[in-house]
Amino acid sequence: MDVIILSPLENVIIEKLAEIVGEQFISTDDADLVSYSSDFMIDVFLKPDVVILPENTPQIAAIVKLANENSIAITPRGAGTATHGGSIAQGGILLDLTRMNKIKELDPISMIATVEPGVVYEDLNRITGKSGLWFPIEPPSGAVCTAGGMVGNNASGLMALKYGTTKDYVLALEVVLADGSIIKTGKSVLKSSSGYDLVHLFVGSEGTLGIITEITLRLIPKPMHLSTAFASFPSLNGLNDAMNAIYEIRRVLTPAGIELIDLQTQKAINEVEKEKLVPEVEILVIFEIHEFSAAGLEDQKDLIEGVARKHNCNEIHWAKDDEERDRMWKARKAATVVSVRSRTSTLLGDLIVPIKHVPAIIRFIQEVAREKDLLISIVGHAADGNIHYLIPFNQNESKKAFDAGDAIVYKTIELGGSITAEHGVGLEKIKYMELEHGESLSLMRAIKKILDPKGIMNPGKIFPAEKQ
Amino acid sequence: MSEVSFKNLIKVKESLDTCFKCSLCKGNCPVSEQIFWATFSPRGKMLILRSLLRGQGTLTDRVRDSLYTCTLCGNCDNTCIAGISVTDVLAAGRRDLYEARKAPESVNSLISTIKESGNVFDLTKEDMDILGLNPRMKFSENADLLFFKGCYATYHSIPNESTMRSFNLLKTLNVDFTILEAEECCGSPAYLLGDMDTTKRFCEYNVSKIEETGASRVVTACPGCYRVLKQVYPQLVGTLNFEVIHITELLAEYIDEDRLVFKKTGNDKLDVLYHDPCELGRHCGVYDAPRKILESIPEIHLEEFDKNRDEAKCCGGGGGLTISNPNLANQIAQLRLQEAEEKNIPTVVTACPACQLNFSASKDKYNMKVKILDINQLVGSVKGL
Numbered sequence: 001m002d003v004i005i006l007s008p009l010e011n012v013i014i015e016k017l018a019e020i021v022g023e024q025f026i027s028t029d030d031a032d033l034v035s036y037s038s039d040f041m042i043d044v045f046l047k048p049d050v051v052i053l054p055e056n057t058p059q060i061a062a063i064v065k066l067a068n069e070n071s072i073a074i075t076p077r078g079a080g081t082a083t084h085g086g087s088i089a090q091g092g093i094l095l096d097l098t099r100m101n102k103i104k105e106l107d108p109i110s111m112i113a114t115v116e117p118g119v120v121y122e123d124l125n126r127i128t129g130k131s132g133l134w135f136p137i138e139p140p141s142g143a144v145c146t147a148g149g150m151v152g153n154n155a156s157g158l159m160a161l162k163y164g165t166t167k168d169y170v171l172a173l174e175v176v177l178a179d180g181s182i183i184k185t186g187k188s189v190l191k192s193s194s195g196y197d198l199v200h201l202f203v204g205s206e207g208t209l210g211i212i213t214e215i216t217l218r219l220i221p222k223p224m225h226l227s228t229a230f231a232s233f234p235s236l237n238g239l240n241d242a243m244n245a246i247y248e249i250r251r252v253l254t255p256a257g258i259e260l261i262d263l264q265t266q267k268a269i270n271e272v273e274k275e276k277l278v279p280e281v282e283i284l285v286i287f288e289i290h291e292f293s294a295a296g297l298e299d300q301k302d303l304i305e306g307v308a309r310k311h312n313c314n315e316i317h318w319a320k321d322d323e324e325r326d327r328m329w330k331a332r333k334a335a336t337v338v339s340v341r342s343r344t345s346t347l348l349g350d351l352i353v354p355i356k357h358v359p360a361i362i363r364f365i366q367e368v369a370r371e372k373d374l375l376i377s378i379v380g381h382a383a384d385g386n387i388h389y390l391i392p393f394n395q396n397e398s399k400k401a402f403d404a405g406d407a408i409v410y411k412t413i414e415l416g417g418s419i420t421a422e423h424g425v426g427l428e429k430i431k432y433m434e435l436e437h438g439e440s441l442s443l444m445r446a447i448k449k450i451l452d453p454k455g456i457m458n459p460g461k462i463f464p465a466e467k468q
Numbered sequence: 469m470s471e472v473s474f475k476n477l478i479k480v481k482e483s484l485d486t487c488f489k490c491s492l493c494k495g496n497c498p499v500s501e502q503i504f505w506a507t508f509s510p511r512g513k514m515l516i517l518r519s520l521l522r523g524q525g526t527l528t529d530r531v532r533d534s535l536y537t538c539t540l541c542g543n544c545d546n547t548c549i550a551g552i553s554v555t556d557v558l559a560a561g562r563r564d565l566y567e568a569r570k571a572p573e574s575v576n577s578l579i580s581t582i583k584e585s586g587n588v589f590d591l592t593k594e595d596m597d598i599l600g601l602n603p604r605m606k607f608s609e610n611a612d613l614l615f616f617k618g619c620y621a622t623y624h625s626i627p628n629e630s631t632m633r634s635f636n637l638l639k640t641l642n643v644d645f646t647i648l649e650a651e652e653c654c655g656s657p658a659y660l661l662g663d664m665d666t667t668k669r670f671c672e673y674n675v676s677k678i679e680e681t682g683a684s685r686v687v688t689a690c691p692g693c694y695r696v697l698k699q700v701y702p703q704l705v706g707t708l709n710f711e712v713i714h715i716t717e718l719l720a721e722y723i724d725e726d727r728l729v730f731k732k733t734g735n736d737k738l739d740v741l742y743h744d745p746c747e748l749g750r751h752c753g754v755y756d757a758p759r760k761i762l763e764s765i766p767e768i769h770l771e772e773f774d775k776n777r778d779e780a781k782c783c784g785g786g787g788g789l790t791i792s793n794p795n796l797a798n799q800i801a802q803l804r805l806q807e808a809e810e811k812n813i814p815t816v817v818t819a820c821p822a823c824q825l826n827f828s829a830s831k832d833k834y835n836m837k838v839k840i841l842d843i844n845q846l847v848g849s850v851k852g853l
Contacts, residue, residue, distance in 0.1 A: 031530035032505065034519045035512035040490045045519075053504050080506065081491050099504045122495075143495030143547075272551045334549040337488045344485060 009049045009093075013070060017052060017093070020062045025053040025099070036094050040141070041083045041337075043345040044427060048075065048094035055099055057174060057182060057213040064211060065180025067093055067456055075458045076207040078117065078149025081141040083348050084426030086153065086206045086461055095211065097148050103127055104214065112171065112188050114216045117148025134222035136163040138257075140333045147215050153424040154204030158332070159288065161383045162256040163220070165422065167203045174214035175202055178452040188216050201447070206424050207458040209451045223290035225297040226256075228325045230278065231285040231308045231316040238282030238312075243359050245311035246285070246383050249304055250355075257288040260382035262362075264375065265335050272338040277331040279315070285382065286332055287316075335379045336388070343392035347405045352386040353417035364411045365389050372400045386421040410435070425462045433463065472568040476560035477521050483552045484518045487511070493544035493554055496775065498782040498800040499537055499789075507534050510544040510554045517561045527570065535561050536572050537796065540660055540787030541746040546778050559662070566662030574791050575661045583666055586652040587619040593650075595623075605635060611646040614683035614710070616674075616697065618690035619653055620821040630821050633844045634689045634715055640848075641722060645687070648677050656692035656747075659700055661788045667696070671704045679709055689715040689844060691748035691820045698752060714748060716819050716843060720757035723764050730850055732766040739769045739813045740841075743804065743827075744780035745820030758819045758843055765850055771813055773804070783818070785826030794829075801830035808838045819843045 009028075018026045027033075033047040054060045067074050073092030080087050100116035103124060107113070108131035115124060121142040124135055139145055139157035149155070151173070156165035172186030186192070186199035202209055233242040246258055261269075261284045270276050278284055287304050291297040305316050319325035336348075353361050362378055365387075369376040374397070380387035389408060393401035409419055409432050419425075419432045434441055445463060448455075477484070493510035494500045506512040513534055519525030535558060544554040565571050566579075581590045615634065622631040638645055655670035674697075678686060688694050691714065698712040722728035742762055748754045755777045762770045775781050784790075784800025805827060808816050816838055818824055827840040 027505075027507075027530075029528050029530040030526035031516050031528050031534055032507045034516050034525050035505070035507040035509070035534075037515060037519075038489055041488050045524075051505075079491060079494070080489075080511075096504065096506065141490065141492060144491050274551075330549075337490065337550045346488070 009072065013066065013072065014050060016066055017050065017063060020059050020066070021052055021054050025055070027051050036077065036080065036096065037088065038080075039083060039085055039088055039426075040081050041346055041348050042085045042088075042426075042428060044085050044088060046088050046090040048089035049091050051094045051096060053096045053099045057176065060095065060176045060211050060213055061180045061182050063093065063095070064176050064178065068179055068454060071454050071456060073456050073459045074211070076148070076152065076211050078146030078152070079120070079141070079144045081145045082149065082153055082426060083350070083423045084420070084428040086424045086426035086458070087149070088427065090460065092456075092459075097211075098146060100148075100213070101146075106131065107188075108133060110188065111219045111221075112216060113219055114172075114188070114214060115147050116214060117146060117151070117212050119147045121145050121147065121150065128219055129222060132221055133219040135169060135217055135219055136222075137166055137169070140336065147217070148212050151203055151212055151215055152206050154422070156386075156422040158259065158329070158381070159256045160381060160386070160422070161258060162254045162290065167200055169218045170199055170203050170215060171218055172216035173199055173202055173212055175210040175212055177210045178454065178457050182213070184214075186216065190218065204424070206426065206461050208448060208462050209457060211457075221292075223292055225291045225294050226325070227289050227297055227301060227318050228328045229287045229301070229304070229316050229318045230328060231287060231304075231313045232279050232281040233283040233285065233312060234281040234314050235312055236282060239359055239362055241312040242283045242285050243382065245308045245313060247355070248307045248311070250383055253300060253303060255287050255300070255304070255383070256290045257286070257381065258383035259286040259288075259332055260284070260378075260380050261286070261332065261335055262378040265338070265377040265379050268338040268377065269331050269334055273331070273334065277327060277334075285313075286328060332379070335377075336390070343394050343397075345393055345395070345398065345401075347391040347393070347401050348423075349389040349391075349405060349408060350386070350420045350423040351389075351408065351412040351417055352384070352421035353412055353415045355383065355385040357415040357417070358382055358385055358387065361387060361408075361412060361415060361417070365408055368404045368407050372404045374401060374404055376404070381421075384421075385417070427461065430461070430463065472520075472527060472564050472570060474521055474564050476563040476567075477517060477557070480557045480560045481521065483554075483557050484514060484521060486550055487514050487518070487552055488550055489515070490549065492549060493547045496543040496547055496779060496781065498539055498541060498543070498784060498803075499796070501803060502796055502799050503537070508537050513538070513558055513561070514554065517557060532565060532570055532572055535565060536575060536661075536788065536792040538787050539746070539782045539784060539789045539797075539800070541782035542750040543779070543782065546750060559660075562662030563664055564662075571662060572792055575788060578788070578791050579658055579661060579663050579666060582653050582657055587623060588653060588657055589619060589623050591623055607646045608644050609646065610682065611644045612683055613643060613645040613685045613687060614678055614681055615645050615647050616654065616678075616686050616688040616690075616693055617647060617651055618688055618693040618821070620692065620825065621688075621690045624821060624825050630689060630824075630842055630844060633842070633848045637715075637719075637844055637848050641728060643718075646681055646683065648674070648681070650677070654690075654693040654696045655700070656696040657788065659696055660786070661791075667700065668704050671696075671701045675701060675705055675708065683710055685711045685713060687713050687715050687718050689819075689821070691745045691752070692822060695747045695751050714752075714754055714757070714819070716748075716757040716761060717754060719847065720760045723760055728764075730765045735767050737769045738767055738815060739771055740815040740817045740846075741771050741773055741808050741811070741813050742776075743773065743783065743816055743818040743823060744777055745818055745823045746780070746782050746786050748819055749780055750778055758817075761843060761847060762817065765847070767850065768846075771811065773807055783820075783823040783826050784830070785822045790822075790826060797826055798830040798833050801826045802834045802836070805831060805836050805838050809836060813838075815839045815841055817841045817843050817846055
């Protein structure tokens with residue numbers, strides 16, 4: 001994947017790019033380059049050579065064609081809320097797609113929406129909600145993250161247990177390929193067995209195979225009755241108690257979400273928020289349930305409460321109203337950052353293991369923390385096996401922090417898991433790709449080579465650097 | 469880089485270092501709703517300032533535009549899950565730019581005007597006498613309560629006579645009050661735009677004049693004046709010898725004490741949306757008093773914007789945006805007013821002359837039907853009073 005990055009870009013190229021999008025939507029000003037130099041959490045700051053805000057697919061096609069002819073790297077970007085550096089560009093063109101924010105079609109009969117990649121998740125749901133419909137991924141960054149970024153990353157969120165991940169909702173895509181050609185793949189239908197599934201080749205490809213310029217999404221009815229509970233598992237064996245309860249509950253019903261927060265994170269949330277948002281217990285579990293009838297909701301509550309108490313849950317508190325429910329989720333969403341405020345850098349993990357191994361991987365993380373004398377916070381989507389761990393560190397602790405991260409990833413692979421469940425590979429996880437995928441990584445490379453022979457599409461992401 | 473000391477930014481370095489760049493602050497940012505460039509988002513601004521402080525960035529005109537294209541509404545602070553005050557960081561950045569003479573020309577020009585005339589509208593004392601006060605109105609000499617008029621409420625270009633309405637309202641309620649004969653700007657515009665020296669000068673002047681009157685309470689109808697008097701003055705000159713309240717808090721007190729009662733008139737109910745001014749609401753926590761007043765008026769049916777109280781969207785008129793980018797300020801106001809039209813609610817009530825001014829400018833510019841009322845204007849016009 002040898003990429004020739006013209007740095008700085010020749011003025012003649014900049015002028016041609018400006019002709020495509022207009023002077024107002026292209027910049028090489030340092031302030032603009034800095035503004036796009038990083039993502040959420042990651043301690044990496046890299047500047048592109050130029051930032052462009054295209055308005056439509058033909059403009060993107062023209063930009064990509066020009067870039068391909070001149071071997072210039074292109075990195076697409078939505079809201080920049082991913083955590084592994086997938087939308088950071090080291091030189092080349094950074095394409096900010098947020099200007100392409102139109103909902104092109106909403107078909108409430110077929111329950112399908114076709115959108116541009118810059119549509120913000122919550123804006124989309126505000127519109128679909130008027131027809132009682134919902135794109136149910138609910139990423140914690142939903143107020144700002146874009147549909148394109150979600151598809152590029154195969155994002156998921158707090159309700160994946162019941163509703164799945166972004167890939168489960170993508171029916172069709174329009175993509176600008178590396179040579180500037182435009183393809184449409186997939187149809188606005190719920191099923192198709194017609195040939196290779198190219199749609200899902202692009203989902204999660206992090207912009208390395210093409211620029212997604214239009215997305216057709218399946219929508220579902222939004223449940224009318226929702227409830228959220230905090231369940232406290234106070235004993236020193238709280239992790240086993242909580243997971244045993246979760247295993248039993250999952251065999252009889254599928255809550256929308258089941259989240260787990262460790263004691264260290266609970267304390268950090270209460271400290272930062274300056275109010276007791278969460279109880280402080282060995283393990284706190286959040287249950288989120290959705291139903292179409294009030295009676296159904298009550299049945300779910302009874303069942304969950306009964307099972308949880310059987311497994312030594314000493315308190316289960318259901319939100320009294322929407323306001324309290326919002327406060328509960330505010331606490332969970334804050335969990336990602338509050339526990340790491342005391343250090344200058346953070347390593348954020350996104351592992352997933354078979355659900356039966358959740359206690360094993362959490363215990364392993366706790367052991368690593370003790371062994372390396374690190375504070376590692378653990379929050380996660382416990383019921384689907386997706387655990388996030390946060391290792392805050394100062395610069396003099398970076399080696400042991402990264403060693404700890406490596407050890408946790410190796411254990412994840414040993415347990416049959418994956419290095420990233422929903423955040424993507426980006427820059428940070430590249431080093432583990434061979435370990436996870438083995439020989440099939442070569443096939444991924446081959447696919448990349450066919451679609452992007454010059455390696456201009458988001459170079460340096462997903463794949464390890466090729467040996468020279 | 470050596471041209472700017474960044475001495476104010478250094479004071480908020482911890483906030484810059486703590487920011488995890490999640491960008492959730494963009495979610496309710498009025499500027500980001502209008503401008504797609506990340507450069508103008510709260511995270512973009514934080515990244516720019518961090519890079520400058522670390523000596524890794526270049527101070528271009530775009531930096532200046534980014535910092536001054538902000539209403540300082542505080543929605544970013546309210547959204548931040550790490551508990552950072554983004555607006556404190558941006559204010560520090562503005563101070564460093566202003567002190568290094570790198571602020572936009574429109575900002576320098578306004579501050580010069582305020583310094584010279586003592587008000588934001590460049591009015592002479594004679595102008596002010598003609599525009600601002602009824603010369604026949606007599607004020608008590610030994611009143612315990614002082615009404616701080618404020619430039620916007622008294623002299624702004626919309627002839628709604630906000631200050632006169634406040635005076636008449638207080639007189640109707642038999643409130644014994646006085647004013648400063650030679651009141652100067654409260655300092656809020658200078659504070660928001662980054663000139664702390666001027667803010668302090670006005671602060672010292674107004675505090676000494678207020679203390680000379682012996683008043684123990686200062687009431688104002690302008691949330692900008694209110695915030696600066698209540699929160700900034702004590703930081704600059706220490707504890708004040710007087711309490712600062714907003715006129716809505718005074719009226720709410722009177723309602724609680726049954727000294728202000730609205731009688732039923734039999735008129736049709738008027739549906740209104742209350743817009744929380746950022747300076748009064750998010751920055752000072754006054755949400756209930758204006759609602760108490762509106763809910764006490766039998767002819768008013770109070771509705772809420774989707775985003776209200778601490779999540780209320782900005783009108784666009786704050787942070788000096790009407791000076792640095794008036795078109796953008798109007799566009800932000802238009803978006804807020806559109807919600808009223810979509811909800812088919814004919815009237816938006818606010819408790820801030822700056823909000824009223826910007827809303828009214830936007831309403832005229834975009835030919836909108838919604839009526840904009842100051843809460844004093846509404847209360848003063850209620851026949852049952």
